[in-house]
Amino acid sequence: YPDPAYNKLRQTIAERYALDMKRIICGVGSDEILKLACRAYLKPDDEALYVAHSFSMYPIAIKSVGGVAIEVADHNYTANIDAILASISDKTRIILVLDAAYAEFVDQKDYEAGIELVERSKNVLMTRTFSKLYGIAALRLGWGYTCEEISQILDKVRDPFNIPSSAQVAGVAALKDTEFEEMALAYNNKWRTWLTEQITTLGLTVVPSQTNFILIKFEDRDKSAAAANDYLLSHGYILRYYSSGGLEDCLRLTVGLEGENKEVVKLLKAFLGN
Numbered sequence: 001y002p003d004p005a006y007n008k009l010r011q012t013i014a015e016r017y018a019l020d021m022k023r024i025i026c027g028v029g030s031d032e033i034l035k036l037a038c039r040a041y042l043k044p045d046d047e048a049l050y051v052a053h054s055f056s057m058y059p060i061a062i063k064s065v066g067g068v069a070i071e072v073a074d075h076n077y078t079a080n081i082d083a084i085l086a087s088i089s090d091k092t093r094i095i096l097v098l099d100a101a102y103a104e105f106v107d108q109k110d111y112e113a114g115i116e117l118v119e120r121s122k123n124v125l126m127t128r129t130f131s132k133l134y135g136i137a138a139l140r141l142g143w144g145y146t147c148e149e150i151s152q153i154l155d156k157v158r159d160p161f162n163i164p165s166s167a168q169v170a171g172v173a174a175l176k177d178t179e180f181e182e183m184a185l186a187y188n189n190k191w192r193t194w195l196t197e198q199i200t201t202l203g204l205t206v207v208p209s210q211t212n213f214i215l216i217k218f219e220d221r222d223k224s225a226a227a228a229n230d231y232l233l234s235h236g237y238i239l240r241y242y243s244s245g246g247l248e249d250c251l252r253l254t255v256g257l258e259g260e261n262k263e264v265v266k267l268l269k270a271f272l273g274n
Contacts, residue, residue, distance in 0.1 A: 002165040009168045012175050013143055017115065023151045026163050026171075030101055030127040030142030034061045036154045037125055041093050042067035048094035049087050051079045053247060055099060067093075077207055077215070098126045102211040104133040104181070105188060111210075115145060122147045125154075132212060133184055134174040139167040188212050191255045198265045199253075202274055213240075213254040215247075223272055225249050231271045237264055 006026050014021040027033040034057055042048060044066030050058035052074045059069035072087045074080055088095065098114035106113075114126030125146040131137035141163065144154070174180075196206045196214055205217040218225040229241040229251055237260070240252035253264065 002161050002163060002168060004161055006163045006168050009163070009171050010143075012172045016175050019115070019145055020148070023118075023145055023148050025144045025146070025151050025154045025158070027142050027144070027158065028162055029131060029137075029140045030099065030129040030144070031057050031061070032158070032162065033125075033127050033142055033144040033154070034058065034097065034099075035064060036158055037094060037097055038062055038065045038067060039157045040153050045091065046093040047089060047091040049084055049092060051084070053077055053245065055101075062094075096124055098124065100126055101129045102132055103128060105185065105212055106210045107189075108210060118145050118147070122149070125150060130171055130174055133181060135184070136167075136170050136174060139164075139170050141167045141171050188255050191258070191261050195253065195255065195261055195265070199268065202265075202269055202272055204268070204272075213252050216251045216253060218249050218251070225251050228268065228271055232264070232267055235267055237267065239264075 009026060010021045010024045013019065013024055025033060025036070027036065038048065038061045042062065042065050045068060047068045047070050048058075048062045049070045049072050050062070052071050054074075059071070062069040068091070070087055070092075072080065072083050074083075084095065098117065100113040103111075103113035113128075114124065118124045118126050125144055127142060127144045129142040130139070131142070144151075146154070192209060192212070192214060196209070199214070199216055200206050205219065207215040207217065209215065216225075218228055225241060225248065226243075229239060232239055232251075240254075242248060242250055242252075255261065256264070
């Protein structure tokens, strides 16, 4: 059996980010940590707020325990704090879980992943993942940071032995491989910028991104996102198409290998008739 308290993994996370090891909770991806929060703090008919155009797991986690998922409108794909405050009701139980899945990619100087807010609060949970920058999504590993009281509560409602030994070892190795991190970040910044410039030149709109993907808007009804998705699929390229939720005119493109990036741009150019 794996270490049920994943001590080495928590110790490595704590050392890397100068955190209190006792306040770290690990899960099967950050998905599980979100579900643990819902399991611990929601009962049927309780409400939890989440921002529109965000992670699809939020309403799934809320509804999995009988909670009511309240979608709050965003502003230009950015969380609207005033709208969140206005959506709070007597039934609201979860408001502020900071999902920092892409924190490692962000280079905006005014960005805080949530560690600072957790340190000065007693009701904030920050979640992180090894699926993005570290590229080990298949091993399903995430972690969260919160006050000790909440950490203990989440630990009580999680399944025992939830983190396999292989994932624990991989997580420790990933955190220590800073050379790979630097390489991956430099690569992502280079090709995200290139993709943004190339696709904008084609006449499409690209939503500004700090992550390892870009959101492309197709505003011509004759050259729709759905049609572009079908065209790309027919040539072996799978982008993320949103058939609902207000993003029906968008495709999400993850930064890929050099050849893949160039081929997608070539295919989009052919699709648009440029």
